[in-house]
Amino acid sequence: IWKDEHMEMLARIFRFVEGNGAVPGMQLAHAGRKSSTFAPWKGGGPQPVADGGWTPIHGPSALPFDAAYQEPQPLDEAGIARVVTAFADAARRAVEAGCRILELHAAHGYLLHQFLSPLSNRRDDRYGGTFENRTRIVRETVEAIRRVQPGRDPLFVRVSATDWADGGWTPEDTVDLARQLAPLGVDLFDCSSGGVVPYQQIPVGAGYQVPFAERVKRESGVPTAAVGLITAPEQAEQIVRSGQADLIVMARELLRDPYWPLHAAGRLRQPPAVPQQYLRAF
Secondary structure, eight states: OSSSGGGGHHHHHHHHHHHHTOOOOEOOOOOGGOOOOOOGOOOOSBBOOOGTTTTTOOSSSSOOSSSSSSOOEEEEHHHHHHHHHHHHHHHHHHHHHHHHEEEEEEEOOOOOHHHHHTOOOOOOOOSSSSHHHHHHHHHHHHHHTTTSSOTTTTTEEESSOSSSSTTOHHHHHHHHHHHHHHGTTTTEEEEOOSSTTTTTTOOOOTTHHHHHHHHHHHHHOOOOEEEEOOOHHHHHHHHHHHOOOOEEEEHHHHHHTTHHHHHHOOOOOOOOOGGGGGGGOO
């Protein structure tokens, strides 16, 4: 939603979502040094200019994501200000189009995460070095979005709670960031992990990221969302009922089964919200 021409089609989608009893939301992201890459279903990896990619790409420092990737051009302070303004402009367009929830993507090795992590941020100015400096762009972006987003509408921030790599961003850092952002108007921390370096070591398993959401919620007092290999209705329900997180965020399981919420309601003995056209099947 980086230009006004995107608004009309998105407004149609948002109206359709809201008209069917759901709440439309949108995630705002900037890929940073992960820009100019092929889509995952086209193989991923760097996309040369000759094949539709682009240059220059930008990041906090002149450090490519991996050996074959393009070296990013470090953003100067004027460039950082333009990025913050662009996020706010995107938020304004989304709100005007009817979006009710915004999520700022500061995870998975995207631009804001690149500023947060010492593994990708080697700056020595106001946006690098100390924790306070590395988190500055996220604070400024949150404040800019909140100036254009109605106060009653939720603002989420997605974070990688750990880089899964020595010398990187840590769960302790995530707790401190949540404490910083809550007073600025962030309503919920969406706790994922990893993505900033290719050599990360992730111990993947069912619900492996839930402890991050639980710790951030407990130590910062900020509501959290849990995500990552949450696939069973009973598993999701237990996470919320036990207070480990306030919300379950799902993606791949809904790609596998678009009717997962209806099936989950049945298994948990809750009345499913079935569209009238589908009542005969239930």
